[in-house]
Amino acid sequence: MPLLEIEDLKTYFYSDDAVVKAVDGITYDIEEGETVALVGESGCGKSVSSLSILGLIPSPPGRIVDGEVKFRGTDLLQLSASEMRRYRSRRIAMVFQEPMSSLNPVINIETQLTEGMMTQLSLTKRQAGDRALELLETVGISDPERRLKQFPHEFSGGMRQRVMIAIALSCEPDLIIADEPTTSLDVTIQAQILDLMQTLTRERGMALLLITHNLGVVARYVERINIMYAGRIIEHGASTDIFEKPSHPYTVGLLNSIPRIDRDTRSSLDPIPGQPPDLARLPAGCHFAERCRNAIDKCEREYPTTVEVEPKHTSACWVAEAVYNDNALQLSHA
């Protein structure tokens, strides 16, 4: 049984005159101890889908309208608020996108680091304090004794994200969801943080869901990749398959828009033209059709069915086979 199975999850935001379909039926899973990526452009619903897992969607206006989120077989969406509370940080922990604002400005680091352990693991203040010291050291913060007494404004962005990682690790969860943990950090710090997360989760046998809009960043870190576009997952596969044989024109576009040194046939930087559709007024056909180079008539009319282009590699595209074959062919020539 997979650790986490998300089945046809739909999360909508309701306003007076519109329904924003931020997440519109996504399905994927994560095995125990596995590292999986969720990749897509800004605004495609990555954060909303991850917040839905732990019941952290602001409601109103948001609501999970359909689907299942099974954690070791238990559907989290059916749990009461107090049952759900027990899963948070104890089973599934999160590292958020915004390290600058995700820590409480008026509470010291020690309290913010220990309170979860005291609640979820029933540790005493002393025990939690000792563990907090170890955790800060683990995430590479020097002079932890002094640092514990400090407040978030005394930490740089990268340091805060390390604190967030320490908080996420603190209750020994089975899964950590890292929502663009490095987006707002310098490039050098980005790699440090990702390396740190990978090492620490591997050591502890924790699964990691890495959310990012930068396909290039995740390449070295993840085993499987889910590509998301306008509230849906449009391609899924093993990391190497996605990179070598992308089978959805959107994924091809994403790969072309990142600088690459390993392949030079299409290497000139080439961003995808146009904008993603308005999530409140989605087209009837494929959401990507308007921006797609390979679009055929059918794409405008009918949302594509998902096809398996090779084992464990799926694509929601009417011309998936052709795109796959094209890229596979180029690969064999290279």
Next chain:
Amino acid sequence: MRDYIIRRVLLLVPNLFILATLTFFLARVLPGDVALGLVAEDGSVINQEAVQVIRDRLGLNDPMPVQYARWMLQLLQGDLGKSDVSDISVVKVVAETAEVTFLLAILSVIIGAVMAIPFGILSAMMRGRWPDQVIRTFSAVFLALPNFWLGILLLLALVTWFSWSPPIFQETFLDAPVEQLQRLILPSIAIGTSFAAVATRLTRSTMLEVLNQDYIRTARAKGLFPNRVIVRHALPNAVLPVITLSALLFAGLLNGAVVLERIFALPGMGVEIVTATSERDFQLLQGLVLVLGAFVMVWMLLIDLLYVALDKRIQLE
């Protein structure tokens, strides 16, 4: 932190000096002086000679700079002087009236805050549902009512239904704390309620804003109990503006309690200042205004320090 406090306290000295100077000259902007009033009280016809005698005695014939220098010297010795009219020392008048004014202001702010903070939080948590609607309606209504009018209504209700009569103030708070508070509780409720109307709305809106912050989401993601998220994570951030408002209101009440002191026949500083002004009792007027001003300054300093203690981000510059 210690350096900051010392610096702020030292800064009080020039501020007080400016306040004393302003008080002195503003008092003298008024036409007429105390001598005219004193003589008119004694006889019907104004006797120019008698007026001059009094002016001489009180030093009102000296040039303005001399009078000013004399007052400043007096202040430096820690002496507020004596009332021009009654010869009672100003310190004594302050001592007798300050208590009522201060207790009234403090009680009003406390009552207001005690009502506003829970209602504001409740309103924010229940946004859009009926408790929120009820609280918002009431606060809008109370906001629209002038607080002195609320005072009058309350007073009338008490007099007609409970045959209440204005209390007589003889003991001080230290002698009989309970009785003193009882005498002040009704006017405090009148002022406190209209303050609560503003503060409830402020608490509600800051609370809603804070509940949307990323760090609240972090706190919830940790699996903390909802109570802890509200009380420990949201509240300290949400009450900062409410504290500022309370502080300003308290300062405003010290200076503006005249109307309510009048309505409820409370022997406070406000009433005394009005009397001193109409009698041109410069010594008393200057003394009272200076003391009130000084208290407000010290109060604002205390609030700033509280702010620094609550919010570590505030740079001590």
